[in-house]
Amino acid sequence: MTPLAPSLSIRDEERRQRAGHGGAVVWITGLSGAGKTTLADALQRTLFDLGCQVFALDGDKVRNGLCADLGFSLPERAENIRRIGEVAHLFCQAGQIVIVSAISPMRADRARVRALVPAPQFIEVYCRCPLAVCEARDPKGLYRRARAGQLAEFTGISSPYEAPEAAEVVVDSAAASVDDGVGKVLARLRQMKIIKAAQYQGE
Template identity: 75%
Template sequence: MSQPFDVSCSRHGADVVIDADERRARLGHRGAVVWITGLSGAGKTTLAEAAERALFERGCNVFVLDGDKVRGGLCADLGFSLPERSENIRRIGEVARLFCESGQIVIVSAISPLRVDRDRARRLVPAPHFIEVYCRCPLAVCEERDPKGLYRKARAGQLLEFTGISSPYEAPEAPEVLVDSAASTVGEEVAKLLDELARRGIVRAA
C-alpha cells in the first residue's frame, strides 16, 4: 500500500517535487479529509454542503465527495453487500487521499457503516489531517425524515441489506467531531467543524 505524502521513490530531484508546505503557502491552508458518517437521513449531505460553502467563502480549496454521486460513477459496478460496501469505502478513501495530497480539503459524505472501513481510510491520511465527523441522529428521526423514501421501502422488504434496518451500522467510538442533527442547527454543526479544523492548524482561525 502506498504511503501518503511519501516522495522518496520519485525519479525527479527534490527541487521538482511540490511538497505539502509549498501547497499550503499557495492555498493558504493545509490539505485534509473530513469524513462525515451517519445513517441515511442523518443530515450528512446537508452538513457537508454547508461546510463546503463556509470554507469556500473563506477562500479554501474544498470539494464534497458525496457517497450517492460516487455510487453512480466510480462505484457503479458495486452492490450493497458488506464486502461491496467495504470496496466502495476503500475507493472513496483512496480518492480522498489524493485530494488531500493535492492540498485540498475534501469532505466525504458517506454512510460508511463499518468501523474497520473508516479506520482503513484514516490510515491513508497522516494525523492531524483526517477528521472523522459522526452525524448522530436517532433511527426513528431518520425514518421520519426519510427524504428518499428508502426506509419505507426497506421496511416493506423492497430494499435488502439496508443500513440500520437489515444491515449493521457501527457508530464511531471516538470521532473528532460529534454533531447531533436532531438537536442542533446546521450553523452550529458547521461552526463546530470549522473550530476543529482551526484547532488542528488546517485552516486559520476566523
C-alpha cells in the same frame, strides 16, 4: 560548472502556502437521513467563502459513477469506502480540504481510510441522529421501501451500522442546527491548524 536543476517535486509546505491552508479529509458518517449531505454542503460553502480550496465528495454520486459496479453486501460496501478513501487521500495530498459524506457503516472500513491520511489531517464527523428521526425524515423514501422488504441490506434496518467510538466531531443533527455543526467542524480545523485562526471567526 553546470548548476543543479531545481527540484521538480512540490512540497506540502508549497501547497499550503499557495492555498493558505493545509490539506484535510473531513469524513462525515451517519445513517441515511441523518443530515450528512446537508452538513457537507453547508461546510463546503462556508470554507469556499473563506477562500479555501475545498471539494465535497457525496457518497451517492460516487456510487453512481466510480462505484457503479458495486452492490451493498458488506464486502462491496468495504470496497466502496476503500475507493472513496483513496480519492479523498489524493485530494488531501493536493492540498485540498475534501469533505466526504458517506454512510460508511463499518468502523474497520473507516479506520482503513484514517490510516491513509496522516494525523491530524483526518477528521471523522459523526452525524448522530436516532433511527426513528431518520425514518421520519426519509427524504428519499428508502426506509419505507426497506421496511416493506423492497430494499435488501439497508443500513439500520437489515444491515448494521457501527457508530464511531471516538469521532473528532459529533453533531447531534436531530437537535443541533446546521450552523452549529459547521461551527464545530471549523473549530476542529482551526484547532488542528489546518485553517488559520483568521479564517474562522466563529468565537
